[in-house]
Amino acid sequence: MASKRIGKSAINWTALSERVPEHQRAQYLAFKSKSDGYLRRVLANPEQAPPIDWAFYKQKVPVAGMVDDFQKQYSALSIPYPADTVSSQIDAQEREIKSDIQKFKTESDARIAEYKKQLAHIAGLIPYDQMTMEDYRDAYPEDALDPINRPTFWPHTPEEQIDYVHKDAQESSH
Structure with a gap:
């Protein structure tokens, strides 16, 4: 069974909305409405399944031992929650991307410094017409x-x- 219940959306929709280009706004809004609808449907259901009243069924079912057998099978039933095997890969990929971004920022800062030197040199020149x-x-x-x-x-x-x-x-x- 799932280890925790979804309480609210983990997506920062405001931050995501700021990054969506204008020509993709319709697709973004459709995706957000689907996600919100799914979250509403999940939250409409109780966190735990309602308990089964086995005594009620024992009184109503005429076949002896049938309800006891069902109860035993139901309590033995365990639906495994899939193991998380990709989070480590995603985290590694995120670290790699962050290092690439940091490298790009460093290289960009070096280019910016060089361009500022060039601009200062050009600004210090005599105007071409003179x-x-x-x-x-x-x-x-x-x-x-x-x-x-x-x-x-x-x-x-x-x-x-x-x-x-x-x-x-x-x-x-x-």
């Missing part, structure tokens, strides 16, 4: 024109350079 070519070279040395160390041909686009390989040619060679 930059000279030298200011641009100092701020973005990898993108600036460098005619001495990296000469390029006009119009200075990657497609016009001697060592340029077209993307389609690059993909077909692999």
Whole structure:
């Protein structure tokens, strides 16, 4: 027999409702109404089955020993409650997911810190409309024109350079 009686729903419906996307609201409400209906039906029944009045049946049943036999079989009847074999697996999976979430948070915090550094660097730059070519070279040395160390041909686009390989040619060679 079950070890405890369900007293109320174990689901935090308010917290769950906040996470449901708007396009799935109808399915969520249908699921919640089914769950509430099931809980109402369970709570409508008594916690224990009503006791059987064996003396009443002994008086009414004419076959001798039949009620005693039924009573003996009924008291010997034991309906086993299934053993919980998956809770440990679920708990292990939950711990694994929590560690993955913590790892993601840590990685995200590191990315956020790096992005904040980049934003601070960009905020500290001279506005583009006030930059000279030298200011641009100092701020973005990898993108600036460098005619001495990296000469390029006009119009200075990657497609016009001697060592340029077209993307389609690059993909077909692999």
